[in-house]
Amino acid sequence: MTDTRGQEPPYQMFGGDQPAAAQVGQPYHPPQAYPSPGGTQGGQQRPGQEAGAAVRRPRTGARTTPRIRKARLRVAKADPWSVMKVSFLLSIALGICTVVAAAVLWMVMDAMGVFSTVGGTISEATGSNESNGFDLQSFLSLPRVLVFTSVIAVIDVVLATALATLGAFIYNLSAGFVGGVELTLAEDE
DSSP, X not given: OOOOSOOOOXXXXXXXXXXXXXXXXXXXXXXXXXXXXXXXXTTEEOTTOOGGGGOOOOOTXXXXXXXXXXXXXXXXXXXXXXXXXXXXXXXXXXXXXXXHHHHHHHHHHHHHTHHHHHHHHHHHHHOOSSOOOOOHHHHTOHHHHHHHHHHHHHHHHHHHHHHHHHHHHHHHHHHHHHOOEEEEEEEEO
């Protein structure tokens, strides 16, 4: 890339001061407000000092453990719409897990013979000469247990979603008075 602007006029600074002309072959070093411990100021050596004295030495007792940055944040508002969506999805997942767990538990208990043993005991206790008594195995059949568990899961989805949304509204009201929950987050460097 070629500069086609030509010669530019020297910069003028406020108060009429002109910057010092750059020496040929020397890199520009901006002036420093305070002298560095190495003995140079503005990139130039002081008279009477040698070149090796300008090297900065590391501090003694410097930390070797990594620094941890911390930030304090405050949860000032919870959006009720996003709380409702997240709680709805989480309660649906919990409902599905409940139905699957009930089906697995029923199958395990049936394979162990729990229903036949307990059902026989209950039918003997409630039976008489003309009737066999209460049939626990037909009452606790797998389809009936799954329908009951599904109804409970649907009620749980509706209630959990409504309560979480109501909780977001209540949190926003209380955060308006007391400022919200403060969190401290830490990041390892």
